[in-house]
Amino acid sequence: MNTHPFPALVISIAVFCSVSVLAKPYLPDNQDAALLVVPELAVKSATLEDIRTLIDKAQRPSGTVDGFSLADALIQPHLTADSAPEALYLWARIQQHQHDFRGAERTLRRLLEQQPDDASALLLLASVQTIQGKFGQARQSCLQLIGRSSMLVAAACALDNSFQQAKTREKRVQSYSELQSIATRYPPQQQEDSVWLMQILAGMALALDRPEAALAHLSLPADSQRPISYLSLWADAQLAQDNPQAVLTTLADIASRSGATDDNLLLKLALAEQMTGTFQHWQVRCLNRITLREQRQDASHAGLLASYYLLLGDRPDRALFWARINWQQNRLLSDRQLLLRAEQAFNQQV
Secondary structure, eight states, rough: OOOOOOOOOOOOTTTHHHSSOEEEEEEOOOOSOOEEEEHHHHHHHOOOHHHHHHHHHHTSTTSTTTTTHHHHHHHOOOOOOOOOHHHHHHHHHHHHHHTTTTHHHHHHHHHHHHOOHHHHHHHHHHHHHHHHTTHHHHHHHHHHTTTTHHHHHHHHHHHHHHHHHHHSSHHHHHHHHHOOOOOHSSSSSHHHHHHHHHHHHHHHHHHTOOOOHHHHHSSSSSTTSHHHHHHHHHHHHHHTTTTTHHHHHHHHHHHHSSSOOOOHHHHHHHHHHHHHOOOOHHHHHHHHHHHHHHHTTOGGGHHHHHEEEEEESSHHHHHHHHHHHHHHHHSSSHHHHHHHHHHHHHHHHH
């Protein structure tokens, strides 16, 4: 079983970018970053361990804004006709971040032809299949984890899949309860698995309108060491409990330490600021970011744009426009709920 561990090592971008050699420009496919100048020597010398650590840091507020774009540039020499499984796995993670879910799926299938028992690849494959609404295929990928991963990981994969496609609240509650029970019987042995499970359970709880339970699942401190996805769930739960000041205090401190603010966290800060009626610092910053995304017609951030226009922008027509684009590429329960809320807001307006 290959678990592709992500060690908590500090990586310096200067290692890649301060070498005085001929440099080539690199423009990210998602147009999400400024033009990067990546030294040729850095591209050639970056190891898979370097790239893996860079990706891991990019998922946290302390990571570089262009972390995934830089990783994309650095991994290209490793993508050959006989690419190593680790290179394919890292490339699939980059593709997933870029919302190229079909590309990630193809890359993972190529990896699994070499290593059919690779649990991390199967888990990531199930994830990108679920996002695309390929629930039947995703369930098969989850079932293949049995005997290749822990009982908890295999069960969480399958139950999250069931939760995402459930048509009734009763079935969602059943999946949530079953996962809670299994997590009690088979507690995670590694922190990465623990944080992953916390987020699945918290996401389920929020979808069931149980923010207090979501916060109970997110038992680790909300700080810069947590993944952005973890902090986003924590903020949603706090806002649902009418506690915007906690969001402002915690996320503003994290943003000031990181030097850059992730789009989702910026939206949470703007929402918290609106709820408190305080100075519109974060609302202005969020509007500037949204304006930039809108100008670029950035479909990869369609969900963010829809949420902004629904919750802050008071533009149900724009919310529905972007929610429909988001639904074309993302088929999770949260995307379905976003589309329904946008449709309801638009219909109430007209």
